[in-house]
Amino acid sequence: MLFAPQDTYPRLVGDIGGTNARFALIRAPGQDMEAMLTLPCADFPGPAEAIEHYTAKTGGPRPRWCAFGIANPIDGDFVKMTNHHWAFSIDALQARLELAHLQVINDFTALALALPALTPTDLVAVGRGAAVARRAIGLLGAGTGLGISGLVPTGEDYVPLEGEGGHVTLAANNAHEAALIAWLATRYPHVSAERVLSGPGLVALYEAHAAVAGVPADGLSAAEISSRGLAGASSLCVETLNTFCAFLGTVAADLALILGARGGVYIGGGIVPKLGEFFARSPFRARFEDKGRFSAYLAQIPTWVIQAPYPGLVGAARALERAACAAPGGRSRVCGGTGSRRTD
Numbered sequence: 001m002l003f004a005p006q007d008t009y010p011r012l013v014g015d016i017g018g019t020n021a022r023f024a025l026i027r028a029p030g031q032d033m034e035a036m037l038t039l040p041c042a043d044f045p046g047p048a049e050a051i052e053h054y055t056a057k058t059g060g061p062r063p064r065w066c067a068f069g070i071a072n073p074i075d076g077d078f079v080k081m082t083n084h085h086w087a088f089s090i091d092a093l094q095a096r097l098e099l100a101h102l103q104v105i106n107d108f109t110a111l112a113l114a115l116p117a118l119t120p121t122d123l124v125a126v127g128r129g130a131a132v133a134r135r136a137i138g139l140l141g142a143g144t145g146l147g148i149s150g151l152v153p154t155g156e157d158y159v160p161l162e163g164e165g166g167h168v169t170l171a172a173n174n175a176h177e178a179a180l181i182a183w184l185a186t187r188y189p190h191v192s193a194e195r196v197l198s199g200p201g202l203v204a205l206y207e208a209h210a211a212v213a214g215v216p217a218d219g220l221s222a223a224e225i226s227s228r229g230l231a232g233a234s235s236l237c238v239e240t241l242n243t244f245c246a247f248l249g250t251v252a253a254d255l256a257l258i259l260g261a262r263g264g265v266y267i268g269g270g271i272v273p274k275l276g277e278f279f280a281r282s283p284f285r286a287r288f289e290d291k292g293r294f295s296a297y298l299a300q301i302p303t304w305v306i307q308a309p310y311p312g313l314v315g316a317a318r319a320l321e322r323a324a325c326a327a328p329g330g331r332s333r334v335c336g337g338t339g340s341r342r343t344d
């Protein structure tokens, strides 16, 4: 079906994590995202209510096209979130919201789509290395869970990866890490990377440090562990944060090797961007390069922390733009107005 560019607006974009749902609007072709709002998922029975709350607050004409990333694998029409109670049918959601087009994609697939649109001010480089153009790019991020994705170049474009890399098996790099993993294995049947590299994982890692050191663990939240670690107020929290960064270095390097990510590795999610200078000084980068015969290969690969405030929304906007361009008549009739930031 042919359509005019304005038929795809207003566009609603979203980024639904295990804890927070973020939304924004693109009202017309060529306009930037506006009215960004973050809502706690726990306050709503499902995405329909959260989106209705958002659109009632922002006012204006009803959105016609919508895309959101969600922290879940997408396999068919029914989505049941792993990290909280939301469960919904994509078709029913589209009908209830009276949308002409609805795209629900994995949140890290959406974030991967945003990467080419990020500018140097959106990124903080950690360590050396230089990106090679038109090579694969890696992406990982710890939040409520551990998201992993990437971009693989095809022709003039990229294909975003949709996998479940957060559930790979966590590997130890030394005897202390092996002891931590052995303790975690008494709690979980499978010690995946996400068991450590996430908000709940940071708490588990702190408890593992306490158990291995033979000292009592205080009942701290992930945010409390990181704030005490950043302030140097607790040696156990400092050690926990350093081990967290080291494990992230291991997993980021594994990802870079698997993808051949000479285009660089990006780090997003809700946790690392809050660690600031601590992360730059942490064992992350040394561990990233600590791969025996492949250390020199990894030393050439840059690693960046994403500091942009709403990169998932940029990715959802890119997903809509790609869908509009791919629709019959879209390339000639729709692709003029990006409604999101420039891509490569």
Ligand SMILES: Nc1ncnc2c1ncn2[C@@H]1O[C@H](COP(=O)(O)OP(=O)(O)OP(=O)(O)O)[C@@H](O)[C@H]1O
Residues within 6 Å of the ligand: 016, 017, 018, 019, 020, 021, 071, 083, 107, 142, 143, 144, 145, 146, 147, 198, 199, 200, 202, 222, 223, 224, 226, 227, 269, 270, 271, 274
């Ligand atoms: N300052 C902090 N330090 C460490 N962990 C934190 C901090 N603030 C929040 N967290 C943890 O980060 C997680 C929330 O991450 P994020 O903001 O990415 O949410 P989300 O987008 O809903 O998550 P996701 O997309 O991973 O499901 C929670 O587990 C929380 O405990």
